[in-house]
Each structure stands twice: as structure tokens, then as C-alpha cells.
Amino acid sequence: MREFNVAILGATGAVGTRLISQLEQSTIPVKSVKLLASAHSAGKKLKFKGRDVTVEEAKPESFEGVDLVLASAGGSISKKFLPEAVKRGAVCVDNTSAFRMEPEVPLVIPEVNEKALYNHRGIISNPNCSTIQMVVCLNPIYKKYGLKQVIVSTYQAVSGAGQSALNELMEESQQVLNGEKTDPKILPTKGDKKHYQQAFNLLPQIDVFEQDGYYTHEEWKMIHETKKIMLDDMDAKDIKVTATCVRVPIRIAHGETVYFEVADDNANTDEIKKSLADAPGVVLQDDTAHQIYPQPIEAEGKRETFVGRVRPDYENEGSYHMWVVSDNLLKGAAWNTVQIAERLVADDLVRVPDNPYLGK
């Protein structure tokens, strides 16, 4: 049996530490693990299966002899290092948005479009967290009934903006409880000029605004990634998708209200619920008589995506609503990444082809 030398790029972050634990629990035969991060974190010791592993500064040479890279250190870091890793023969699963929209790069949710892995040229992208949990629920419905339209509003946890944002929420929350002033420095997004209090507040901005000023980049991602994953075409018009993304003061696991219109008149609520209950990676939690519905604090730490409040729209025949919750750091990031790696291993795809993709 082939064993793999694995490198984790961005090992010390909120997703990175979960990449380590998901890899520990995975079916991948690991020969060695290399933990890579910025110079700032080099020398730090982390555990892998009980053994101390010293974090190393990421350099192009770090990828010599590596078979598999799991990356979550930010888009610019992936752009810089993943082509270097591919050149050295490593297959990379990237959790950043760096390469997601490149036609040469498969954008994969294993439950939805695993077959796209067969066309990889060295780099595979992990979709955006809020996209993954929605698409893993929409896909079984799409497969059975077709989809005309999707309108989603997100309720996103601050851990999506990284460990420092998570720390900021907790500090601000304590300051508000103490009656003190807050001093926001990170949220809504590091990459923009103004920062606002997130504790006990809602911020309708995730990532920066697109040039037209109408959509945030997060909203853009939910629209175009969904189409690339489900329809293999980021600009497809077959399914209309629109999104509004809002950051809420919770720590882990995003919520989403999803309105969708199916194409097939024969669909009904019971059959849609059954499709969801049977779907891989999805858990139906829908019993309103007993107040059973997905909640972020219950989804935290779990690999599945939870769905409830599935119901018909009384005003629009053929339209339905659902409430979707999943751990944004696991299915939305670390688990989906390791899950892709597991499938690559199982299908003997951990090899860089003759025409590698080395970025643009």
C-alpha cells in the first residue's frame, strides 16, 4: 500500500489545526507530516497522532519529496507556493479562493462532483464554506427535480474570518458585558478599511465589495462557485442563484435560509425531505412538533451538514424553503479538503499529470 508524505500549509490557523485533526482521523496512510507556516510561526510545536511536530517556515524547497499538500494559509500564499509544490510532484488541495475559478482547476465537493477530480492537473480547489453546505443540500434536490432558482441569505460565524476574528468576537463580547468600549481591528474583513464591532451586532459585509458596489466577494463566490460545482459552468444561466451574506456574532458553523424553486411539478415536501435524508453527508433534523431544527452550537465539531425547516412556499407553487447549518471549519473547510484527499488516495489520483497547472 502506498503511503504519503503530507504537507499542511498554514498549519497554525483556525482551519490549519483542523486540517491536522481531520488528517489524523482520515483513511489516508500517512508516512510523514510536514507542518508549514509563516516565519512568524516557525519553531512552534504541534501534535500529530501524539507526536510533536515542529512548524517550519514554508519555502519552495519545503515541498521536495511531498506527495500531497493541504493548503489554508491565504490566497496569496497558495498562489506563491502551490505551483512550486506541483513542480516538485505534489498534488495540492487548496482551501483558499486563489485558483477556484480557473478552468484548469476542479472545484470539488466529493458528495456532488467527485468525478471532476479525474481531470486535475496538480491543484484541486476546495469551495467557499457557505457554498459547500448549501450545495451539498441542493444537489440531491437538483438531481431528482431540477432547480430553476435559488435565493440564499447567510448567517455566518466569525471563525470564517480566521482565528484572530474569533478572538476579536470573544474580546468584544466581554467588553460589551463589562459596559466597556470595543476597539474593532479585524471584522468585517481584514482586507477593507473600516472595522466595526461584531459582538451583539450584524454586519452585512463578508469580504470586500465587488467593483459594481452591489455585491460582496462572498456573495459573488456563492453564485459562481455553485454554478461551477453543480453545472460545470460558473456563468451558467440554467439555475438562477442569488445571495446575501451577513456576519452574525456566533463562533462556529454558518446558518443559511435557502429558498429554491424546482423544475419538476411532481416534487413535494415529503419527497424533498426524503432526498435530503438519503443524501450523503446530510442529516435531516426536521421535527417542528418537537422543536427539532439545526443549530450552530450543535453542528460545531461535526462533519455533516444539517438541514431542517424544510417546507413548501404557500405563495409560490414548486418553491420551498430550508434552513441549513454546518461547521464552516470542517465541512466548509478542513474536512472537505481532507475528504477530497481521501478520494484522491482511494482513486489513485495522487500524481501530477504531464501537463501540470502551474498558475497564471
Added chain:
Amino acid sequence: MREFNVAILGATGAVGTRLISQLEQSTIPVKSVKLLASAHSAGKKLKFKGRDVTVEEAKPESFEGVDLVLASAGGSISKKFLPEAVKRGAVCVDNTSAFRMEPEVPLVIPEVNEKALYNHRGIISNPNCSTIQMVVCLNPIYKKYGLKQVIVSTYQAVSGAGQSALNELMEESQQVLNGEKTDPKILPTKGDKKHYQQAFNLLPQIDVFEQDGYYTHEEWKMIHETKKIMLDDMDAKDIKVTATCVRVPIRIAHGETVYFEVADDNANTDEIKKSLADAPGVVLQDDTAHQIYPQPIEAEGKRETFVGRVRPDYENEGSYHMWVVSDNLLKGAAWNTVQIAERLVADDLVRVPDNPYLGK
């Protein structure tokens, strides 16, 4: 000039204390104020315009000599006492859901359907908080372009469930920050069996579930109240309205993502923004280039409804999105109630007609 003897029923609650302060700041000439509550709160002293007023236990006789009642003590209390007040000649503005759907009772947002006040028969209902802030923004758009469809997702503050829910959120938040277990007793709603942690969590249940198990009563209210206020028909099919209501861990001011489809092809985003900017009671906060959008902590304590992120839906021609925030205890409750009372006073409508409505 006529001066009014005013009674506030439910004076000690989250809305009740704000009814006092909104009445203090209003244009209503107040001759006397009576503060009424349950036996439990009787004897408590509250201030009105700097003077101590002792809270009295509400009894039918309490309304003798009262001209105007502002009520927010819960539906069953309104059902019990408001007919008694009307019998004694008092006009009642009720912030509970007790009478909202009665055909004999006007359901009023002054900016939208003030004229309905002319048909009052002693009781006027104040709409649900999440309905008011949405409708005050939809109305100018409806008036100018017509509306075909509305899909709303709410992000509702815990103060909507009362002062005790607000206290519970703050206690739970401190417990989570301390790493302690929480002990929820109120949220999502006092009226249901199970209670869940709201701190750092999302609960897709506001009020109890309707008999069909699909909708919560809050969602039902948003649909049917909107139709009664805008179309004068709670079951009208002219405008399709659907809602998903979610409680989020913030203290005051609800957020709402509102998708709407207009009837008139000539509408465009700039004109819709202008309609909103010109609408009474609405403040347009929409400058994404400078990260300007409504936020609950900024809306808290203000009477206006704030709207931003106004934008076209690129996938659906004639459809748009907006993000609406307003203080649920003020425009959503105490201010709208006092504002109705101001209009009643200004239009000389503080008199019970010959065919009073005394409940059913």
C-alpha cells in the same frame, strides 16, 4: 386645547419603559399618566417627566376617566382589559397580537396606512416589529412600482422576546465566555416546551409553530399583517409574501434581508433608492464604497428604519434586494404605538364611536 389622561398597560416591560419615554418626547398634551402592570409590579415607582409615578395593578376600574391606553403587557392581558377600557370611553393602541387580525381593528403604520385610523372602533393594533420595518420600506416602492413578490429572512434581536429574554442572553453570554454551562429557560419562546441556548447560537424559531408545522407564528404574522396593512386584505394574493424568521444573539434592533420583485419594468436601482431616501421614517444608508450600511448597534435608540445594500438581482430582471434594520422596541413597538396616538390626537380621533369594538 384638549389634554389627555393616558394609561400605559404593561409599563414595567422592555416595551413599557420605552412607551413612557416615547410618550414623554411626544407631541401629545398629557394631563395625567397612569402606569399599570400586574400585581407583582404594583407599588414600583417609575419616572414620567421627572416625577415619580407609582405602578398600579391593572383592574377594569383602572380605566375610569382614561382617554388613551397604550398597551404592551401581552395578548391575554390586552384581551382581558382593552374591552373594559373601551367600555369606559378610552381609545386603546395595542402593541400585542390580540386583535391585529380582527376586521374591526385597524392595523396601522402611520407612514403607510394612517387613513385606517378613521375607521377605528376603540382599539387600534400596532403591527409586529419585524413586519413594521419591512413594510415601511416596501410601501414607497409598492406605491411607485407595484410589487409582485417579497421573500424575507429575518435576523431578530432577543429583546423581541421581552426583558427576561434579554437578561437571559447576557447571562448566557457571560457563562460561555467563562467556559460554564448555560441553563436556558426562556428562548426561543416562553410559550413552547424546549428552551435552547441563544448566546453565540442561531434559533430558527420565533414564537410557536403553526398547526401545519411548516411556519412559525412570527412568519405567519409577517405574511398576513403585511397584506392587511398594504392591501387591506390579510389573504390577498396580489403580492406574494414569504418569510423565514431566525433569532440571532443580538440585543436590540432586527435585521432583514428582503428580496422583492416590482411590477413596473421602468423601475431601476437608482430610482428605488431615491424612493427610499424620500420615504417618511426611512433613512437610506447605502454607500458600499465607504462600507456604509445599516447596523443594529447604530439603529438602537433611534425611531427611524435604516435601509442599505439596495441592489438589483442580476439573475432576475425586475427583482431587487435590500437590508433593513430598525430598533424593534421603538419603531417596532413603542414609537409606532405613540406615533399612532399622536395621529389620533392630531386628527381628533381620541373618541370611542357609538359601535365600539369590544372583542369576541
